[in-house]
Amino acid sequence: MKTIKGPALFLAQFAGDEPPFNSWDAITGWAADCGYVGVQVPSWDARFIDLQKAATSRDYCDDFKGRAAENGVTVTELSCHLQGQLVAVHPAYDIAFDGFAPPQLHGDPRARQAWAADQVQAAIAASRNLGLGALATFSGALAWPYVYPWPQRPAGLIDAAFDELAARWRPLLDHAESNGVDLCFEIHPGEDLHDGASFEMFLERVGGHRRARMLYDPSHYVLQALDYLENIDIYHDRIGMFHVKDAEFNPTGRQGVYGGYQSWVDRAGRFRSLGDGQVDFRAIFSKLAHFDFDGWAVVEWECALKHPEDGAREGAAFVRDHIIRVTDRAFDDFADAGADEAANRAMLGLA
Numbered sequence: 001m002k003t004i005k006g007p008a009l010f011l012a013q014f015a016g017d018e019p020p021f022n023s024w025d026a027i028t029g030w031a032a033d034c035g036y037v038g039v040q041v042p043s044w045d046a047r048f049i050d051l052q053k054a055a056t057s058r059d060y061c062d063d064f065k066g067r068a069a070e071n072g073v074t075v076t077e078l079s080c081h082l083q084g085q086l087v088a089v090h091p092a093y094d095i096a097f098d099g100f101a102p103p104q105l106h107g108d109p110r111a112r113q114a115w116a117a118d119q120v121q122a123a124i125a126a127s128r129n130l131g132l133g134a135l136a137t138f139s140g141a142l143a144w145p146y147v148y149p150w151p152q153r154p155a156g157l158i159d160a161a162f163d164e165l166a167a168r169w170r171p172l173l174d175h176a177e178s179n180g181v182d183l184c185f186e187i188h189p190g191e192d193l194h195d196g197a198s199f200e201m202f203l204e205r206v207g208g209h210r211r212a213r214m215l216y217d218p219s220h221y222v223l224q225a226l227d228y229l230e231n232i233d234i235y236h237d238r239i240g241m242f243h244v245k246d247a248e249f250n251p252t253g254r255q256g257v258y259g260g261y262q263s264w265v266d267r268a269g270r271f272r273s274l275g276d277g278q279v280d281f282r283a284i285f286s287k288l289a290h291f292d293f294d295g296w297a298v299v300e301w302e303c304a305l306k307h308p309e310d311g312a313r314e315g316a317a318f319v320r321d322h323i324i325r326v327t328d329r330a331f332d333d334f335a336d337a338g339a340d341e342a343a344n345r346a347m348l349g350l351a
Contacts, residue, residue: 001289001326006297007319008038008076010243013301014308015045024048025067032072035316039068040136040298043078043123044100051119054126061129076296077241079136080123081186086116087172088140088165088192113168120172128179134240134295135176136215139165139185139193139202147194158201165192166205169212176211184241186215195226196234203238213240217300218279219247223269225257229283236291243300244319246277264304271302273311274318281322289324297323 009031020026027048031039043051053060065075082100089097089109098106105112120137127135143161146153169183176183185193185202193199199214206212216239221228232239249269254260259267271277285297299315301308345351 002292002294003326004242004285004288004293004297004323005076005295006038006323007036007244007316008040008073008296008298009034009036009312009315010040010042010079010298010300011048012042012045012079012081014312015042015047022047024064025071028068028071028073031312034313035320036073036299038074038076038296038298040077040079040296041075042082043080043119043126044082049078049126051122051126054129055122056125056129058129061126061131065130075130075132076298077132077134077136077184078123078127078130080120081136081138083116083119083123084137084185085140085191086112087120087168088142089113090142090145092145093141117168117172121175124172124176124179124181124183127181133180134182134184134213136184136186136241138188139169139191141165141190141192143192144190144194161192162201162205166202169202170206170209173206173209173211177209182211182213182240184213184215186217186220186241186243188217188220189224194220195224196231199235199238212238214238215241215243217243217245218281218284219243219245219271219277219302222247222249222277222279223257225249228279229287232284232287232291236287236293239288239291239293241295242288242293242297244274244281244297244315245300245302246272246274246279246281248272248277267304270304273301273303273306274299274315276303276306281318285322285324289326 011027014021016022020030028039041049043049068075086097086100094109101112101115105115123135142165143158173183187193187199193202203212214235218228251268255268264270297319299319301311303311
């Protein structure tokens with residue numbers, strides 16, 4: 001068995017224009033002061049990383065990692081969630097997702113998609129140059145507006161969407177293979193890969209590609225009323241990353257999974273800081289240890305109530321308390337009487 005690494009922190013939710021959240025040196029020092037030993041880096045945020053330099057210069061990457069190490073943290077993974085989202089966008093979301101791309105691409109979905117694919121390739125190359133074996137991403141979505149089957153979906157609609165999604169991602173997965181990097185798709189509502197069944201539909205279309213893996217985040221499963229523990233049993237060999245994020249789902253006579261268009265604080269399902277929600281993290285850490293997950297436990301802070309800096313500091317301690325240092329021996333080794341083949345046969349009455 002292997003011991004999970006951590007705690008680490010996903011920096012995306014903390015990036016800002018005020019110190020210590022506005023520069024690489026400042027935010028890594030702050031993360032270490034909170035108790036983290038690793039950080040997951042949003043590749044789109046130029047305040048922290050120059051993605052093109054990281055994709056082309058090992059010297060830049062060595063300096064980038066070295067500065068983090070001087071401040072007390074290691075770089076665990078890069079994230080290209082926003083760029084991955086733009087690999088596949090349904091027209092209904094064009095305006096909403098234009099904000100993820102440079103202004104000159106707004107209103108031009110084809111150019112935006114090409115830019116997004118180039119960005120994912122750059123993030124793969126940067127991961128290689130940083131010595132990282134996995135990259136976090138979203139899948140994007142073509143079929144999401146049709147997630148609820150009303151009006152009745154025409155025959156072949158979902159198949160066509162997933163065929164196209166796979167066609168867009170297959171070259172990126174092959175590029176990831178040539179660079180020794182896994183693409184870990186966060187299984188997330190709003191993405192075509194939002195649960196196990198949809199992940200399997202995609203996996204079938206990319207030929208079971210070994211670089212297509214999951215970013216496991218139980219909070220998204222709580223809000224779907226999906227069994228997040230059995231999910232580990234089923235997909236443990238495909239789980240390549242772990243976001244430690246809490247959530248709660250409290251349906252009422254007025255609203256359930258869909259939330260009635262309410263704000264996050266007023267929804268039946270909402271994200272919470274670690275320990276304030278309903279996720280059974282002791283069971284999750286136990287299962288991941290059992291299945292030899294040796295990646296990072298990365299806190300992603302999203303909470304409708306608690307201040308982010310409080311959530312970050314509490315999250316580091318929470319993860320540290322939940323990581324299981326796996327045993328190197330059986331608890332009952334003290335009672336081992338020793339045996340050989342003859343003794344075994346004698347014990348079975350076969351001597």
